[in-house]
Amino acid sequence: MINYTLKQLKYFVAVAESGNVTEASEKLYISQPAISNAISQLEETLNTQLLIRHHAKGVSLTPAGKEMVSYCRTLLSHAEEINGYMIQHSTLISGTINIGCYASLGPIYAPKLIQGFTKLYPEVNFKLFEGDIEELNEALVTGKIEMALMYDLNNNCQIESTKLAKISPHVLLSVKHPLANRKKINLMALQDEPLVLLDLPHSNKYFQSLFEQYDKNPFIKHRTKSIEMLRSLVANGEGYALMNAHVKSNTCFDGSELISIPLSDYATPISLVISKVLGVKLPKRCEAFLEFCIKNFNLDNK
Structure with missing residues (x-):
């Protein structure tokens, strides 16, 4: 079981590269006691001494510390790559949108919306679920779908909706x-x-x-x-x-x-809406599709 943290590894590498806690503290904008405590906890977790503390003369690495600092740099580098990937992925419009359609609305509106959106974002694909309002509510709450195209006839307090159009x-x-x-x-x-x-x-x-x-x-x-x-x-x-x-x-x-x-x-008139679970943040692709639907219906209603 891994009980050390990336923060502890980062502090250890900074001290190893600086040769003293004071310089590492200034570089990281972290207090010296916080850095010292983090490294002590890391040594305790690994049951290994990584640094030799020299009073008023900084620190030096033990043989285990020299080996450990190389592993730490690699691990921290991978962590940065993961972070960068997730940031890029969060802004990239791609992946699968799981969408529900009210049975009487799906054939009329969904194909045109899907076709128009995938022209703009070819990396997105759709997985469709059809049902009545109760079935769509259940699919939303259980996570089977992320959003649903339906009428605003919903009294489920777990669902929130964005209006697209009014239909008489x-x-x-x-x-x-x-x-x-x-x-x-x-x-x-x-x-x-x-x-x-x-x-x-x-x-x-x-x-x-x-x-x-x-x-x-x-x-x-x-x-x-x-x-x-x-x-x-x-x-x-x-x-x-x-x-x-x-x-x-x-x-x-x-x-x-x-x-x-x-x-x-x-x-x-009854409102045509896109619904989702109350308070749930949609993935970027779903947010983009919602904006596309709003613009599409605004154009149709002009």
């Missing part, structure tokens, strides 16, 4: 629906229509809460955790759906078509 809900309808040509739609125009609900934790409650201003409960015909299943059900006339994230294409996997129409009702 909209209605999805089949292109064949009688209301498909409207520029905006009021929820009451759909009160007798079947709802296809995105049945993910927190999201399902959020969408159902939109009806509370009318003291109504929606008629839920289908529940699904899959965005594409939801879109296909809507496009095939199985009902309407509510979403926040905007999918660019109106064509579903089976070739059927749907349309997205803004709500005319008052609805509090």
Whole structure:
């Protein structure tokens, strides 16, 4: 077991090179008693005398001390190399970012963000984890992921978030629906229509809460955790759906078509955020990715 310190080795080498404690003290800006005590502790730990103290004439090295000083210089040099490497590594944007994505957001935003960031920093790669908000919270707290792209529907006191954008809900309808040509739609125009609900934790409650201003409960015909299943059900006339994230294409996997129409009702926008564990300092690569996301969404919102 190693019980000596780099500080003790540094003081010993300084005294060995200076030939006396006084000069070493001046060079290191350390008091003479502190240096003397450190070297005495080193000798005690090694059970070996390293210096011969000459009263008022400085010190000289014992045979063991002469051999030891060479090893100490090598060890201190390696320690400096390690320190330099860690300083360089802490500023280099490289390595793996473990990121989580809310299931309904990941396909819409994550690929573009990842592709744009890796163009700037080719030494970075990503490891993706998809889940609902509860699964992302657990992955953050347990260290499985470092950050997560999600909606700000979180009440976990261990998680803190940075807002990227505000997204208002909209209605999805089949292109064949009688209301498909409207520029905006009021929820009451759909009160007798079947709802296809995105049945993910927190999201399902959020969408159902939109009806509370009318003291109504929606008629839920289908529940699904899959965005594409939801879109296909809507496009095939199985009902309407509510979403926040905007999918660019109106064509579903089976070739059927749907349309997205803004709500005319008052609805509090939901925030898109990057979340991490409260108080945890992110690696440089993650901090850089967070800044990239903020700038990317600022540009999109201009």
